[in-house]
Amino acid sequence: MENKQIDQLVEAVLKSSKYRNVCEDLIRNIGTHELLKRRNLKTAIKTTKNKLHQIGGAYFLKKPQYEMWLEKLQETKKSGNEDLFRQTCAEIMSHHYSTKERLKGLDEFYSRIFSNLPPIHSIMDVACGFHPLSIPWMPLPENTKYYAYDIYKDMIDFLNRFMHISNIQGFAEVRDILQHPPKIKTDLALLLNTLPCLEQIQKAAGLKTLEALNSKFLVVSFPVKTLGGREKDMRKHYEKTFNKLTEEKNWNIQRLEFKSELVFIVTK
Ligand SMILES: C[S@@+](CC[C@H](N)C(=O)[O-])C[C@H]1O[C@@H](n2cnc3c(N)ncnc32)[C@H](O)[C@@H]1O
Secondary structure (H helix, E strand, O other), rough: HHHHHHHHHHHHHHOOOOOOEHHHHHHHHHHHHHHHHOOOOOOOHHHHHHHHHHHHHHHEEHHHHHHHHHHHHHHHHHHHHHHHHHHHHHHHHEEEEEHHHHHHHHHHHHHHHHOOEEEEEEEEOOOOHHHHHHHOOOOOOOOOOEHHHHHHHHHHHHHHHHHHHHOOOOEEEEEEOOOOOOOOOOEEEEEOOOOHHHHOOOOOOOOHHHHHEEEEEEEEEOOOOOOOOOOOOHHHHHHHHHHHHOOOOOOOEEEEOOOOOOEEEEEE
16 A cells, blocks of 8 residues: 555545544545555545444534533533533533433443442543543532543534533543554543444454553443344443453453443553
8 A cells, every 4th residue: 555545635624524523634544444455545534434433433423513601601600600610511422422322321220330330530531422521410529630631623612612621630631542552651541422423433342452551440331222222232232342352351340231331440
């Protein structure tokens, strides 16, 4: 494969409005594999875009309105009415598939998860989507540090501004967590509905990522419905997959079931 071809592919993908905010590193990685498989530039551009859709684009239910959302967040935070602020966070989360699915049971979701963990003072949220907007529901000590990673530059910019408005310590960062897992050490790492996306980029990406993260506790979840809303025995499927993935590891694993997803709490 010529270097020129991969540069052309990256340029073409970044030109489309749907993918212009995606981290270049990831496009290059996926594009390189697609070019090696297909050798035809036009087809490789198309299949790279398809893959980006499957691992990220498909989860946006509507075009994000970041500027408008930030104004509303600022306004409701300033009002001092925490319920109103949470309502705004929930409304924003309803625009991304994974957070939307979780919305109905947020209090229960975090109280059950955190009651199974010691006090947590730092969190990394990898492939976070809009999930940091759930921080107001998490029973965390004040000054807990939060680090969030995803592949969209505009989303990450929005999350940094959200964290600033909410006085959350930490940052959000654009990162392909598969090629460059964060090196930071935290008490807890969240990988919510993430492993199936990573495994679409690379087989065996799931275990590789779990091993690479520098956290004693991991919360790993799997969706229980397809994006189209069908259940198709997904709980059974992902339970089997996760057990197989971790069978050679000497990790303590606890399983929690929610309406929105299947959760595993891993102690490394
Ligand atoms: C199914 S969504 C889950 C979002 C969030 N964790 C949640 O549960 O609400 C998958 C997320 O993974 C992100 N993603 C996919 N591949 C990634 C990668 N290689 N590095 C970082 N983020 C990635 C996507 O952009 C998307 O936001």
